[in-house]
Amino acid sequence: MVNEQEIIQSMKQTLTTDVFEAESPKTRRVFIRIKPESLRKAVKALTQKYETRLITISAVDHGLDFEFLHHFHVGGNVVTFRSVKPKEDNTCDSIVDLVPAAYFIEREISDLFGAKFNNSPNPQPLILPKDWPDDKRPLRRPQEGNLPMQARASAESLISTSCVFPVSSFIEKKREEAGLPRNPPLAFTDEKALHEFQELMEDAGFTKRAGYDKEKKRLRYKVGE
Amino acid sequence: MSKQATAQQKVLLYDPEKCTGCRYCEIACTFFHFNKIDFDKAHLHIVFDQNNGELEAIYCQHCDEPVCVASCPKEAIIKDKKTGLVKINTMKCIGCQTCTVSCPLSVPWFNKDYRISMKCDFCNGEPQCAKFCSPQAIRVARREEAWEFNKKNYP
Numbered sequence: 001m002v003n004e005q006e007i008i009q010s011m012k013q014t015l016t017t018d019v020f021e022a023e024s025p026k027t028r029r030v031f032i033r034i035k036p037e038s039l040r041k042a043v044k045a046l047t048q049k050y051e052t053r054l055i056t057i058s059a060v061d062h063g064l065d066f067e068f069l070h071h072f073h074v075g076g077n078v079v080t081f082r083s084v085k086p087k088e089d090n091t092c093d094s095i096v097d098l099v100p101a102a103y104f105i106e107r108e109i110s111d112l113f114g115a116k117f118n119n120s121p122n123p124q125p126l127i128l129p130k131d132w133p134d135d136k137r138p139l140r141r142p143q144e145g146n147l148p149m150q151a152r153a154s155a156e157s158l159i160s161t162s163c164v165f166p167v168s169s170f171i172e173k174k175r176e177e178a179g180l181p182r183n184p185p186l187a188f189t190d191e192k193a194l195h196e197f198q199e200l201m202e203d204a205g206f207t208k209r210a211g212y213d214k215e216k217k218r219l220r221y222k223v224g225e
Numbered sequence: 226m227s228k229q230a231t232a233q234q235k236v237l238l239y240d241p242e243k244c245t246g247c248r249y250c251e252i253a254c255t256f257f258h259f260n261k262i263d264f265d266k267a268h269l270h271i272v273f274d275q276n277n278g279e280l281e282a283i284y285c286q287h288c289d290e291p292v293c294v295a296s297c298p299k300e301a302i303i304k305d306k307k308t309g310l311v312k313i314n315t316m317k318c319i320g321c322q323t324c325t326v327s328c329p330l331s332v333p334w335f336n337k338d339y340r341i342s343m344k345c346d347f348c349n350g351e352p353q354c355a356k357f358c359s360p361q362a363i364r365v366a367r368r369e370e371a372w373e374f375n376k377k378n379y380p
Binding site (some may be wrong): 001027029054071076 | 290294295326329
């Protein structure tokens with residue numbers, strides 16, 4: 001008999017930095033959040049160490065990301081590996097060679113969400129017709145974040161330049177009356193200040209929630225109509 | 226439950242060699258629970274393999290460490306500490322069917338009328354399937370007896 005804490009400890013030891021978070025919200029239930037690239041490593045480690053049975057794989061479309069949940073039955077416990085992959089990538093590692101039972105589940109997910117499984121032995125449609133268009137998947141949501149259309153441009157501008165709108169003449173006048181310079185000091189004129197501002201945005205979780213791409217310096221989805 | 230209590234727990238035991246495939250157990254089950262005869266609503270099922278003529282029953286084993294209990298997101302399924310029976314609390318169940326997916330035998334089934342999952346509740350201690358099975362292919366036995374039976378018949 002194995003308990004949930006033993007599984008968590010064992011997975012943490014084997015996967016070390018590949019585990020982001022491991023928790024057991026209730027008795028005999030374990031959630032392990034892992035790096036998506038180490039999914040196969042995690043499944044291999046679990047199946048080699050314990051007698052396991054694949055319950056199912058679930059996929060959740062969060063709009064900008066896919067979350068894949070691999071549920072395993074390990075000695076009366078239910079262990080779930082959660083891995084999040086950006087939708088731009090649109091792939092997940094196949095575990096069919098490690099757990100053959102995943103074959104039909106992966107094909108079904110591929111049909112319904114349009115996510116491709118790397119090294120899948122037969123990536124043909126399972127429940128949809130073979131000529132089903134790639135861009136219209138029954139359970140796939142549009143690649144969009146939480147922000148409404150009218151707020152997207154402002155959010156993008158705010159995160160990338162720390163400035164949303166130009167200061168109006170009314171505000172300029174008021175600032176002058178208060179003995180301040182007409183325009184406030186802008187963060188984007190100072191590299192250090194801008195960096196500090198962006199760090200604050202990231203700490204507050206706004207960058208992630210808005211779906212901002214730091215490398216491309218823009219939102220990960222359509223900003224205008 | 227201690228190991229001794231587990232060994233003494235009452236469970237259902239099915240012997241495919243005695244079974245005639247009459248499905249009277251399913252009739253008794255649905256009549257007891259729903260007051261009508263509907264094979265889809267039975268808590269146990271007799272499966273007939275046409276290729277080799279073998280019969281097998283799918284019924285709740287009231288597992289020692291039930292996966293349905295572990296997987297239920299609303300803690301609607303509990304394992305009774307005294308009797309060892311696994312039961313669904315119909316007031317807590319949200320009908321997500323996680324128990325159906327997680328159970329190795331898919332014993333809990335989704336009742337479309339009530340929008341909740343249902344499973345064998347051991348008929349308040351007197352299982353109707355065992356009571357009405359004339360060849361006694363399905364009967365009530367202690368778990369230790371079931372262990373021995375399974376070890377012998379499913380090596």
